[in-house]
Amino acid sequence: MTVSDQGRRRVAFTVNGEPREAWVFPHESLLDVLHDDLGHSEVRYGCGEGVCGTCTVLLDGEPVSGCLLLAVQADGCDLTTVRGLAADGGLHPLQACFLRNGAAQCGFCTPGMLLTAWALLQREPRPSRERIRQELAGNLCRCTGYSKILDAVEEHAAEGGRG
Amino acid sequence: MVAAPFGYQRVTSLQEAALGLRERGEDAKVLAGGQSLLPLLNLRIARPAWLIDINPVGAGPVTDHGDHLRLPALTRHRAVETSEVVRRRCPILAAAAARVGNVRTRTRGTLGGSLAHADPAGELPCVAVALGAEVTAQGPDGARDLAVGDLLVSYLTTTLAPDEVIAEVRVPTLGPRAGWSFQELCRRSGDWMVVGVAALVELEAGGAVAAASVAFGGVAERPWPVPPEVLADLLGAAPAGERLARVADEAAALLDPDDDVHASGAYRRRMAAVLGRRALAEAAARARGDGSPAP
Numbered sequence: 001m002t003v004s005d006q007g008r009r010r011v012a013f014t015v016n017g018e019p020r021e022a023w024v025f026p027h028e029s030l031l032d033v034l035h036d037d038l039g040h041s042e043v044r045y046g047c048g049e050g051v052c053g054t055c056t057v058l059l060d061g062e063p064v065s066g067c068l069l070l071a072v073q074a075d076g077c078d079l080t081t082v083r084g085l086a087a088d089g090g091l092h093p094l095q096a097c098f099l100r101n102g103a104a105q106c107g108f109c110t111p112g113m114l115l116t117a118w119a120l121l122q123r124e125p126r127p128s129r130e131r132i133r134q135e136l137a138g139n140l141c142r143c144t145g146y147s148k149i150l151d152a153v154e155e156h157a158a159e160g161g162r163g
Numbered sequence: 164m165v166a167a168p169f170g171y172q173r174v175t176s177l178q179e180a181a182l183g184l185r186e187r188g189e190d191a192k193v194l195a196g197g198q199s200l201l202p203l204l205n206l207r208i209a210r211p212a213w214l215i216d217i218n219p220v221g222a223g224p225v226t227d228h229g230d231h232l233r234l235p236a237l238t239r240h241r242a243v244e245t246s247e248v249v250r251r252r253c254p255i256l257a258a259a260a261a262r263v264g265n266v267r268t269r270t271r272g273t274l275g276g277s278l279a280h281a282d283p284a285g286e287l288p289c290v291a292v293a294l295g296a297e298v299t300a301q302g303p304d305g306a307r308d309l310a311v312g313d314l315l316v317s318y319l320t321t322t323l324a325p326d327e328v329i330a331e332v333r334v335p336t337l338g339p340r341a342g343w344s345f346q347e348l349c350r351r352s353g354d355w356m357v358v359g360v361a362a363l364v365e366l367e368a369g370g371a372v373a374a375a376s377v378a379f380g381g382v383a384e385r386p387w388p389v390p391p392e393v394l395a396d397l398l399g400a401a402p403a404g405e406r407l408a409r410v411a412d413e414a415a416a417l418l419d420p421d422d423d424v425h426a427s428g429a430y431r432r433r434m435a436a437v438l439g440r441r442a443l444a445e446a447a448a449r450a451r452g453d454g455s456p457a458p
Contacts, residue, residue, distance in 0.1 A: 048164055049202040067201070119266075
């Protein structure tokens, strides 16, 4: 890993399939680098303790808290944010289900909800409502719109749950 | 909040990590999964000068050695939770790993990190004590083995030397007549346990209790194993509900948990009795083969 004379390190990873590079200090979180340096405003600061799930990103396909991963640790990894779910800039079918079900109120938690649900459906295409609830337990919605979020994920699972 | 600056060393072996710890002394912390350490850094409760990142060391597979499983320290909770061999041979460990934090915590968090962090309200330390797990600690000049009961001393405190890092965890496999249960009370999903209990009951061919082990978490400065003299009441007799309940009540009566913001000590003691009864009943039922299947 290349180190600058100020102590920054060069990291390279892909974000939504696109190769990106950044010079980061070791203490900078992946959340800070994605949000502040690379323009990914959909990865959001909520609690800084890994509890709320608003900074969820997929690290090699699995959900992680962007606030609890150092940016230097993501070197060489594939990262996915909610913008990466649909390839063409349109809506992913899961997002369309969120829209149809009114599963977003203020929308702050929505990217994390979508990524966590998407990762679940990759592993388990037909989860029960209880499984969806368990898996999303670490993503907080302070509008408390949980029922409609569960409805949306269930609807997408009923459609086949992948993609 | 964001973390204060620190130096960062990446290592590719645990011996290199131990050498780094020796060189940097108390100013260095080992970074494993980071799911407890990084919140402390982000809140600036901890301000180490150096982090030694052991993630590049990686985790080999969990291996089955007949009477025990060997798990590399960097085995992620997610891997413990979903491992076929752990679920079949030591299901209580898989069940407890599935209760740690949230899905993101489990993607990154590691078994060795959880034991080294030594939070007395953690699921995995509690289960490790009930199982009588062992760890290998790697230092700069060699490795040593110790029982997890000798590792965990107090709140966030272990007997690891300042230049040692956990390399491996060994847990016993459960036999065909062994039953288990893990019960916890949390204020919210993903929280640390207010009270937790891990119970193991093994039966003789005739149905009498041959061995039992129970540990409580969240009720003392470290996971608390129920003393053998209390569990002795179970041995040699069929695990009848009344007897199991009496033992759970006797164990809970020995506790003197602290009050904190989550619960009073008295409430914790009461819940320890309730969860202890449930855990012993479920473990006995599974040992008889009429319990609910593994998760």
